[in-house]
Structures are given as structure tokens and as C-alpha cells.
Amino acid sequence: MSISMNASLVMSPLMTINGQSVGSPSTLDVIDPALNACFAKVPDCTRAQLDDAIAAAQKAFTSWSATPLQERRSMVNAYIERVLADADTLAPLITSEQGKPLAKARSEINSAAFFGRGYTAVDLQPEVLQDTPEKYVAVHRQPLGVVGAITAWNYPVLLAMWKIVPAVLTGNTIVLKPSPNTPVATLRLGTLASEIFPPGVVNVVSGGNALGAWMTEHSGIRKIAFTGSGPTGKRIMASAAGNLKRLTLELGGNDAGIVLADANPAKIAADLFWGKFSNCGQVCAALKRLYVHRSIYPAVCDELVKFAQTVKIGPGTQGGVDIGPIQNQMQFELIQQAVQEALSQGAKLLYQSPAIPGPGLFLPITLLTDVTHSMRVVKDEMFGPVLGIMPFDDEEEALRLANDSEYGLGGSVWGTDVEHAAQVAARLESGGAWVNQHPAMGPSIPFGGVKGSGIGVELGQEGLHEYTSVQVRNIKRTG
């Protein structure tokens, strides 16, 4: 597929380094997936510019980390309000670069504010372990220094705010690099940050994968907060060893959903559907494999098909659209190939929505039956609109299949006997074990994976603590 370009419409956002808007000698094209055309050119940050950004963040750290928490908190709250007030500008940028419908882009910005406020509500007081006439012992949370944040392309604003807010709230400074596929709205977040924070506290740079690698090996960065794929996460872990950087790795998932025999197919169909197909299936903690008790398997399949037929796919700028295009050409081809491969290996097409002609990267909603764990559509993380549905005969079999994955981000169990469903969910090998919902997140609820889905958590007090180190203050009260 060829990429077209209308030079007069192409925008050129800038990076934010030390509070200044900065371009660079060369640029990267950003593609609008609904048009498969370049709509923006962003700076390709040089190594020297990255050094500048890290030096600015190091310099700013001295005074920012010493700024009282209350002051930092009020600046972070002001920033969240500034981002919300910018929704009319930010939302179309998200839709252009990511593909999601405009209404969903607005929801993403609202969610970013909602989760951001959750972080600012967390109490960061020291934990006093002993306070006697003889001794005072307390655990204090200290900022780490410069945080390097690297994000993926599925929720550009949400993922960026999930890193900026906890990093600077706890007294760190940050250098943030969005995905080269979706850098535009994040660069705008950098510009907005320069209106609120002192220079150097929030720096946003754009570039390709090499820029991410330079960050992870840079001795001026004390922590990498990463959201992206498993293979990149492993490379980052190796590269970050040089100066023992702290890491949070929010990686991929291949979440299972288990529908028990007592579930009500008509009642749960919409939630099952959106558990998988929200954001065109490009959600780390989406329901990516579905196991249904054989007694209700036909009914669940029927209800999913009925629901899928009501969903509209199209350009995110068009009213009434539920699902936009897939974000990039690589995923577009990967999903198509995995579906074709599964069909050639014996999978059956339960439902496929009508094709939408190009040039946009539109993929149909695809429901498959007769799939097995040897097929890529089940074994690999399908970051796109395809779902394999498998029957099971007993719960032990369902749990064995659900846990047969290198990943462990989330998992769900669906049934009317909630106590029983919760007991089954507790046996899932995943960071999130959900009942009658998928996924389930909240600002005060830690979110993260086990096994190949990552290290550490985001959100809630535990998520905030990931941006700090422990200092134990132990005072003997007799001199």
C-alpha cells in the first residue's frame, strides 16, 4: 500500500526540552491510519538533543525534588486541568494518529485526567515504624532522579499521563518518548507542560526505536517506565543494567476469559465483545482468548455474532463510528496473516464484518471457532479485532488452557454464582483476576502483569511508590 502526502496539510509539532520548543535536523513521518497518508512530521531527536534533555532534567531535579509536595501537587493538578481544557485540540490529534473515533479520543483524555487525579489523591506521608522516647524510625519515599518514560501507540495521551503525573508528583523529573507511530498528541502534552512546570521538569522528545535504546543505556537516567511489547521490554531490561536503573515494564498480554456454565449469554455478550474489541482490539489487557462451557457455547457464539452485527467500523472522524482502523501497517498485515494461517489450519469463520475498502487500514471484526493453542491467533497476543472462541467441558480444563500462556496480565471469569466465579478467578496466573468484567481498572487499583506481562505496577499507592526509593530514617533519641 502506498503512502500519499498533502504537504500543505502536514503539521510539524516540536519537542519540549528545558521548557523550550525544539525542532531537529531531520523528521519522521506520522501516518493517519484512516487515510494511510502522512499528516505530520515530527523531530527525530538527535543523541546530542537527548543529552540536552537529560541534562536539563538533572538540573531541574535539584529544586523540583526540594519543592514541597503540596506545591508539586497543585502544579500537577493545574497541568491535569490544562490538558482537559485542551481537549478540542488534543482529541483530533489522537484520532488522526491513532485512528480511534473522536468520542473515544475525548474519553481517553477524560480518563487521563481521572487517573491523574487519582495519583494526586494518594497520601505520601512517611510510614512511622517506631515512635518511642528512645527511638524514631520511619520509612520515607525519596524521588529517584530523572525518569525515562517510553510509551506505546494504543493510548498515546493516557499512557503518557500515567507516567508524567506519578513521576513529577513524587519529585522526579522526566524525559518522555512516545511511540514513533503516535508522537503528535504527546508532543502537545510537552508544550502544555512547559506552561505549568519549571523548565526541565517535563521534557518530551520524539524519535524512533534507537532513541528509546539511547535512553535505556544513558547513565543520566535513574528509572525507565516502559509500556510496550515483551521483546522490547527484555531488551530494555538488559540495556538498563549499566547503572542499575529501576524499571517498570508494562508489557503485552494474552488475557483469557472463562465463561462458566451458569453465565447468562445474552446478558454478558456486550461486555465480552467490548472486552475484546475496544480500541479495535489494541488494548494490552483486552480479553484475547475466550473459553466457554460447552453447554452454553452455541448460545454465547450466537449472542456475540448478534452484537458484532450492530457495530460500525469506519474513520474516527465520522459520526456514529464505534471502531476505527488498526493503527499501523505492520499490525494490519500481522492480523490478516494470523487469521489466514488459522483458517488454513482448520479454524472456522463464525463471523466476519463486511470489508471496508482502502486506503485506510481497516480490518473486519473476526470471530473464529475451531481454534487451538498451536495457532498464532491463540498462542500470540492478537493486538487487533480477531477473537478465537473455544469450548471446554470442565473448569480444570478451562483453567489449564487459560494459564497455558507466557503472558499473565489479566484474566476474567463470568458466571451468575459470583462466589464460585471468584474462586475460579483466583486460580488464574495473572496480575488482574476479574469477575464478570474485563478489564477492570481504577485510579486507586494497582495494575500490572506477572510472567511475561511485566514487572511492577502502575496506579494507586503501589504505582506511585514505583517512582520512589525507600529511605529509612532511624533516630536514636539519646545523644
Ligand code: NAD
Ligand atoms: P513496542 O515495544 O514496539 O514499542 C514501544 C515503545 O518502545 C516505542 O516507543 C518504541 O519506539 C520503543 N522502543 C522500541 N525498541 C526499543 C528499544 N530497543 N529500546 C527502548 N525503546 C524501544 O510496542 P508497541 O508496538 O508500540 O505497543 C504494543 C505493545 O504494547 C503490545 O504488546 C501491548 O500489549 C503493549 N502494551 C502494554 C500495556 C500495559 O500497560 N501492559 C499498555 C499498552 C500497550
